[in-house]
Structure formats: structure tokens, C-alpha cells
Amino acid sequence: MASGPSADAVPTVMAVPAIRPRPGLAVRFLRRHPVGTAAAAFIAAMVLAATFAPTVAPYDPLTTDYGGMFRPPGRDHWFGSDAFGRDVFSRILYGARTALLVGFGASVVGATAGAVIGMASAHFGGIVDLVTQRLVDVLLSFPLIVVAMAIVAVIGVGTDKLVLAIALSFLPRAARVVRSSALAVRETVYLEAARAMGCSHARIIFRHMAPNVMAPYLVMLTSFLGQAILLEASLSFLGLGVSEPTPAWGLMLRGAAVDFLQRAPWMAVFPGLAISAAVLAFNVFGDALRDALDPKLRV
């Protein structure tokens, strides 16, 4: 029983419409998510300002000026000056370096290490998976800030250690998220093929699994960025993060900013605005990116 067109019937010439290539992710993102694009532009501006802080900032962030303490915002000091006569605007610009360094550093390290653990957990399965996941359960039963505080208590204070502490507190979350995607990947035919061909564990995890859990990984990474900046600010505010005199937003809200709240409110207002704006930008960008990468992941 012949079914379907025979070979002779094929040459019916059809007008082929000019196929426009699908615009790239960047273009689609720009068109569909104007707000996300604005957030990305803000982040880019922040990165530039932080990188070129020495040229952009009107003052040195550490130079004290005891003749010019508590100057209100004005021509000389855009955001006023603090209890040591230091320029608040310049300190905020330099503070962006700390925030971005800790934010990116902690998010990338935490998300990546967590992703590797999550993929390994899914790939090996069995007892490895069981033990890892119970450990993750345990770590997830503490608030983020408590975990970070405990780690700071073990490894000490300082910018580099702060990156590590925040990264480690993100790790269990990352492991959990990536594992669940990796479990689905594990069941695919191409992974079975990879196993059948005798690929090494490392090759399976990094060459076959990793590219296929990229979307949740990126979405998670961007959601960590805002949280990391918030966490850095909170820990520095408590005196458990960056230490004086390094300019950091959370640190600027500590001490004199609260003691002289009524006399010099600008000391407390502007650093907080900087934190909020940065976290907002990262969150909005992250939301848009999640939308663009995988609309199903919508939360």
C-alpha cells in the first residue's frame, strides 16, 4: 500500500519566502525587555564608574578633612561629607568596586562550585546523591545570613574572605537547583550514548551535562548577584565584612551614619540608595534574562 507522494510528484516549485534569520539573543532581549535593557545599561555604567573611579571621583575616598566635616550636599560635595570630612559621593563610587567585586566574585564562585556539585550528585546518583542532598538539606535549614556569619567566624574578616563566605552560603542553593535540571539531562539519549561510549565521569559532567544546564545556571547566577550585594552590605554593616577604611556601602551606614542621623542624614541616605539601585538593577536584569532564556522558569 503506497502512501504519501511518489518521487515523481515532488518537483512542484514553491515560492520560498525569504527567510529572515532569527535575531540573536541580544537583539531579542533588547526588543522584548526594554526595562531589562535599561537595567543592563545601569549595571554597565556602574561597572565603568567603579573601574574608572580614580578619574571619575572628585575626591580621594580616604582623605580626611577635619575642617569640612558633615558638609551637606552641595556644589563641593554632591552627596555631602561624612564625620571625617570624606566625600560621600567619592566613597560611593569606590564602594561600587567592593560591591561589584564581592557580588560577582561570590556569585560566580558559589554558583559554579554548586553547579559542579549538583551535576556530580545527579550523575553519580545512589549513595553520593543521597549524602550530598541530605547535607544540602541541612545547610538550607539556616537563613543565608546566619550561614554567612558562621563562615566568617571560622575564616575571619576581610574582602577576600567575604567573597568566600558568601560563595559558600550560596553553594547549597546552587547545588539543589542545578541537580534538579541535571537529573532530567541524565535521562536523555545523548547522555546514555556518552556513557555507552565509555566517556570518563569528568567528560560526561563537563562536556555533556554542563552545556545543557546552562540556562538554569545563568538564571540562578543573576539572582545571586543582587543577593550577594545585599548580603555584603548587611555583613559589612554588622562589622563582619569589609573593614574600615575600605569604602563599602554597608560600612558607610554603620557607626557615624546612625549616630549623627539627624544632623547629617545624607550619610545614611545615599549609601542605602546605592545599595538599593544596584540590587534593583541586578534583580530586574535577572528577571528579564530568565524570561528570555526560559519562560517556563517564571517564578
Added chain:
Amino acid sequence: MGAPHAVGEAASCLFPPLRSGRWVARAVSRYILSRLLLILPTLLAVAVLIFLLLRVVPGDIVELRLVLGGSYVTPEVIAAERARLGLDAPLWEQFLTWMLGIFRLDLGRSMWSGEPVAREIGLRLQLSLQLALMATLFATAAAIPLGVLAAVFRGRWVDHLVQVISVAGLAVPSFWLGILMILFLLSVFQYLPPLTFTPLWVDPKANLAQLIWPALAVGYRYSAVATRMTRSALLEVLGEDYVRTAWAKGLAGMVILRKHALRNALMPVVTVIGLEFAFLIGGLVVTEQVFNLNGIGKLIVDAIGQRDYTLIQGLLLLVASGYILVNFLVDLIYAWIDPRISYR
């Protein structure tokens, strides 16, 4: 042929006793039991982890109190103090002592103040628990109406407004919001909230005057999380077939919203609210600092600073068990609200 009807009838003839009466009761109690049994090993793991982590922390309480005091202390005195606190025993023995104490509901004594840990925690828990409850109340009262409005008027200005409010809520650090509140009260009303804690039943006015501000500051962020969850969960449910059926039947919009949509959309919202609440008890470290509150969060910071092992252990165990317990309750509520969830 009227097939769907017939099938429905046949099915109800085939499986009449399922999911009714005693069967459900038995399945539910088995489910609860198995979940409860899972809690114990998790808590044990939490305890081991806390214990080991603390022993890795450089510098113990004896060093901190005697040596860093500046004066010269003979090694014998240090050794005697370690022995007094039980720090000279092997790790496993220290752990066993702690565990046995817990089974007798005794968390030991604070190494710093000598007070029983349970008492130290109890004093602060009152404040933290009340604050967490108030913040939850604010957050729920704001989040559910706002989330529903946003979902119902999707894409209109109401939705955009709610989204802006909630996106901002996620970005503004609550401790900074607290600072702004204090600034506002100071400069507009020349008023500073009371600095000492009075229990609710002693003087409700003084109590609320102190706690309402931190509760609002924390509640804003919390409500932002819950609002987003309400909106997206409701949007998902509003797209379901049974909602369209309800519209087609000609039911009133409010009835559909309340009985069909909201009831189904509330479950993820309940989860979010429950888990956030669990984290509030220990996670308010920074906000407590701003409002000068002597709560669990501050106690954690102090205890870590003083290397007060017994107190930190007790506190962290409390925080983790609070979370695990709430998680368990949320699961139970889930199973109770949604009959589709299997109990096995």
C-alpha cells in the same frame, strides 16, 4: 453516547472506598509519621554540623576571655578553666554530653554568662517571635490583596504599580529602610521609638510602639516576595481549563476568583510565607541591630563573637529546627488543602 458521564459513574463504582473516611485518615497519619521520622536524622545531622563547625573556629572562649584580657595567665589556669567548661574532654565525649542533655531537654549553660542556655534564649525568643509574627501579619495582609489585584488587572496600570512596589521591596535592604523610618520619625515628629523591650501583656502600647517599626521594615521585603508569588500563582490558575469552564457556566467573577482560582493559587503562597517566617526568627540580625532590639539575631552575633559554644549550638539548633518544623507544617497544610497530593 454520553460517554464522559458513564465513565465517571463506572469509575466511582469501581473505586468507591478510595480517598474517603478511614482510608484517608490512615494514609494521612502514616504520611505524617514517615515525615516525622525523616526529621530526626536531619536534626541530628544539623547538630553534628554545628558542633564540628564550632570546633574549627580559631580561638576558644577561654583564650578569648583570659588571654586577650591582656594580663598574663599561667597555662595551669587556662587548663583549669578549659576543664571546668568541659573543653578538655575528647570531641566525641563533648558531643555525647550535649546530645544526652538535649534528650533531657537541657541545652546546657552558657559558657560566658553561666546562665542556662534555655533561659538566655527564652528571654530573646519572646521578642523575636513576636516580631516575626507581626511582620508575617503585615506581609500577608499586604501581599494577598496586592497580588490578586495585579493578577486580575494583568498588564494594566494597577499591575505595573504593584510590580514596581514589589520589585523595589526586594531591592531595598530592610535595615536601611529601618534607618530611614527612624530618620523620618525623628525629623518630622521628634519621636524615637522606645529602646527597651516591654512584653506585650505588661504594656501593649509600649510594646507595639517599639516593635511596629521593625515589623514594617521587615514586612515590606517579606510582602514583596509573597506578592510576586501570589500574582504568578494566580495567573497560572486563571489560565486553567476549570476556570474557563466556570466562566462558561456563567458564574460571577468574584465567585470564580474566590472559590476556583484563589483557593488553588494559595498553596505556593502558603509555602513562601511559611518558609520566610521560619527564617525571620534567626535572620533578623541586621534589623535588630538598627532598632537596638535584643533578639535572637543579636544573641547569635554576640555568642559567635564570644565563642560561647554551648549558646551558639543551642541557638543554631533552634533556628534550624524552627525551619524544619515549619517546613513540615507547610507540607501538612499542603496535603490537607490539596486532595490531589498523594500521602505515600
